[in-house]
Amino acid sequence: MxxxxxxxxxxxxxxxxxxxxxxxxxxxxxxxxxxxxxxxxxxxxxxxxxxxxxxxxxxxxxxxxxxxxxxxxxxxxxxxxxxxxxxxxxxxxxxxxxxxxxxxxxxxxxxxxxxxxxxxxxxxxxxxxxxxxxxxxxxxxxxxxxxxxxxxxxxxxxxxxxxxxxxxxxxxxxxTMIDTLISNIDNFIDPNIEVGGEKLKEEGFFVLTLHRPANVDEEGKLKEMMQAIMDGTAKLPVIFPVHPRTAKILENMGIVHENLHYVEPLSYLEFNYLVKNSIAVITDSGGITEETTVMGIPCLTLRDNTERPETITLGTNELVGTDPENLKPYLEKLMSGNWKKGGQIPLxxxxxxxxxxxxxxxxxxxxxxxxxxxxxx
CATH class of the missing domain: 3.40.50.2000 (Glycogen Phosphorylase B;)
Incomplete structure (x- = not known):
């Protein structure tokens, strides 16, 4: 055997x-x-x-x-x-x-x-x-x-x-991560997040994830990046799944905004429900760029490099970089409806x-x- x-x-x-x-x-x-x-x-x-x-x-x-x-x-x-x-x-x-x-x-x-x-x-x-x-x-x-x-x-x-x-x-x-996505896409779970007493509207919000040291370790730079995100997202809700302890640290740093909503970490099925129904994802993760590509969701990657270049050349991902100044033109392109469509990736x-x-x-x-x-x- x-x-x-x-x-x-x-x-x-x-x-x-x-x-x-x-x-x-x-x-x-x-x-x-x-x-x-x-x-x-x-x-x-x-x-x-x-x-x-x-x-x-x-x-x-x-x-x-x-x-x-x-x-x-x-x-x-x-x-x-x-x-x-x-x-x-x-x-x-x-x-x-x-x-x-x-x-x-x-x-x-x-x-x-x-x-x-x-x-x-x-x-x-x-x-x-x-x-x-x-x-x-x-x-x-x-x-x-x-x-x-x-x-x-x-x-x-x-x-x-x-x-x-x-x-x-x-x-x-x-x-194989796409195997899991495809087999579960009909089973996604609505996390029932409300903003101002109302449920999130389809394609009416952004999903944000940040965890890499280049983005989160330097307080001043993190504040600048968060401000750039909030300035460019047209007053739409930005949903940021983050551990409550980390959320408290961010709040103590003064990273608060009326359109920024910290939520507790979500399960796989809940998180991907958000991604599938969002207008776009802003992230520094690698794996999320693969999932957004398959679901056809625009993705803005806050990194200076990527190990998944096919999500850029064939998919819906763009490499924005870690400089907050870089974010504005990408968000302008997105909000004007000019984001690339992406296509299928072999196998x-x-x-x-x-x-x-x-x-x-x-x-x-x-x-x-x-x-x-x-x-x-």
Whole structure:
């Protein structure tokens, strides 16, 4: 039997592993000799960030929770590695499958390779070129020791080729996060947010998310950026899902406006309901730019670089930068109705996870069968 250990650690991971688990379950029902063990590293855990994701996305309870959250980058990496080494030693796997670019992705990849276990990286090969981002280091380290690479775009394929990866280890399959989006788009949940005693009007509000240090660590710059957002959004409500503690800090900094509305963090289905019904999203996230592209929602990315350039060249995203002065012309273009429409991105069709499992069975199924026969003989 092909035994796969799947790693989840932080919010973005859950959307990416959900369709993979469903594809494995489907393959098992069809008689394929395959099974999985789900390991939650505990890198992030609270009800909104983890628990509701498992419930809403139909992910089974993890077989193990390493509870390795908290601490500095180094402390968290070390804790995950120590605890995952014990987990993988006690529950050996043929392959360890990691997704995305969080600390858990890198830490579990290193641990698996040192235990001579094959590493599969889903969403491999994406690059921002910005080594100040912890995620970029996680991507580079993980891809340096990965055995098979599952990619979301031809750009990612080319990045891997330039790094010397052989063609037969690169598998262009699409985007599992889009699998999750497409399968749940009819199940989005209205969070029932009211502004001035009235419900939000469709295409009558903006969604805002900010978390990167380049945008939030410097108080003066953050105030300027928020003012630029409020000046350019035509007095429409700006909905900002943020932890209550962070909202309090922002309010204490004087970042308040009659059209700016802080709300508590939302579940996956609630947040994407907002995105789907908004006029546009202003963000410094990477994953959100993929979802807005598929839903056809304009997206303004407050970053100086992106690891997802296809959302700009083919999608609805624009790279605004981190200078507040840059925002005005983009918002003017949006409010005048001149935003680009975007188009379909190859293989972002909701069928990525099935392709991944097909490849894994093809690559590893025969190997596992041969090893089983050798043991029996």
């Amino acid at each position: 092909l035994k796969i250990t799947i790693i989840a650690g932080a919010r973005p991971n859950f959307m990416k592993i959900a369709p993979i688990i469903k594809a494995i379950q489907k393959a098992k029902e069809q008689g394929k000799d395959i099974d999985f063990r789900l390991v939650h590293t505990g890198q992030h855990y609270d009800k909104k960030m983890s628990g509701s994701f498992f419930e809403q996305l139909g992910i089974p309870e993890p077989n193990a929770n390493l509870e390795a959250g908290g601490g500095t980058q180094a402390e968290q990496t070390a804790n995950i590695m120590i605890r995952f080494e014990r987990e993988l030693t006690e529950n050996p796997a043929d392959v360890v499958l990691v997704v995305g670019d969080v600390t858990s992705t890198m830490a579990c990849s290193i641990t698996a390779k040192k235990l001579n276990t094959q590493v599969i990286h889903v969403e491999a090969g994406i690059r921002s070129g910005d080594l100040s981002m912890p995620e970029e280091i996680n991507r580079m380290v993980t891809d340096a020791i990965t055995d098979h690479f599952f990619t979301t775009s031809e750009i990612a394929n080319e990045n891997l080729r330039k790094a010397g990866v052989e063609e037969n280890r690169i598998h262009f399959v699409g985007n 972002w069709d909701g069928k990525t996870a099935g392709r991944i499992i097909e490849v894994l069975i093809k690559v590893y199924g025969e190997k596992v069968r041969k090893e089983k026969l050798e043991v029996q003989s």
